[in-house]
Amino acid sequence: MQLLTPADYRDMPWKNGGGTTRELYRLPYPSDPAGFALRLSIARVEQGGPFSAFPGIDRTLLLLDGDGVALRFADGPETRLDRLLQPVEFAGEIPVACRLLGGPVRDFNAMVARDWGRLALHAVDVAAGGRLALGGTSAVLAYLHRGSWRGEQAAPQSGSLLVLAAGETCELVCEDGGCAIVATLDMLAP
Structure with a gap:
């Protein structure tokens, strides 16, 4: 990550x-x-x-x-x-x-x-104390648009971008309610 x-x-x-x-x-x-x-x-x-x-x-x-x-x-x-x-x-x-x-x-x-990949973009609202689970079989980029966030490895600030390769996972807690813009990326086979 x-x-x-x-x-x-x-x-x-x-x-x-x-x-x-x-x-x-x-x-x-x-x-x-x-x-x-x-x-x-x-x-x-x-x-x-x-x-x-x-x-x-x-x-x-x-x-x-x-x-x-x-x-x-x-x-x-x-x-x-x-x-x-x-x-x-x-x-x-x-x-x-x-x-x-x-x-x-x-x-x-x-x-x-x-000709390189497909991208799906959506906003995710997270309630105060709510969790945001990221990752899986696709690469994920998550822009933390609003809120105070914390995770197991870091406490990323609002305005930060998390980049996860396919197979990586991360879970964040939003302390005060916020929003993340999540891009899911699937690369096309060469």
């Missing part, structure tokens, strides 16, 4: 130059280390505009805070992302324009190379 904290994250410009994102985790693509097979990040969106294109990448967005955004996909109708932790999935090569529904927002962005 790997524990990453905000000190491990890096801020970087958006591919389209329209803003910045905080990259939480990046796994290089096996045949192209400059690219990525998996990337988790948090973006602060201050104004509307086009999304960066990521051909061959499947994306999932979750709204972390703010009034939300309206996403206009070139291949379909407008989609509103206006409920906290509501997921929206789309192909990275589809042109997308974003319109803010109010002020700035922060979103959680998970991206995986379509």
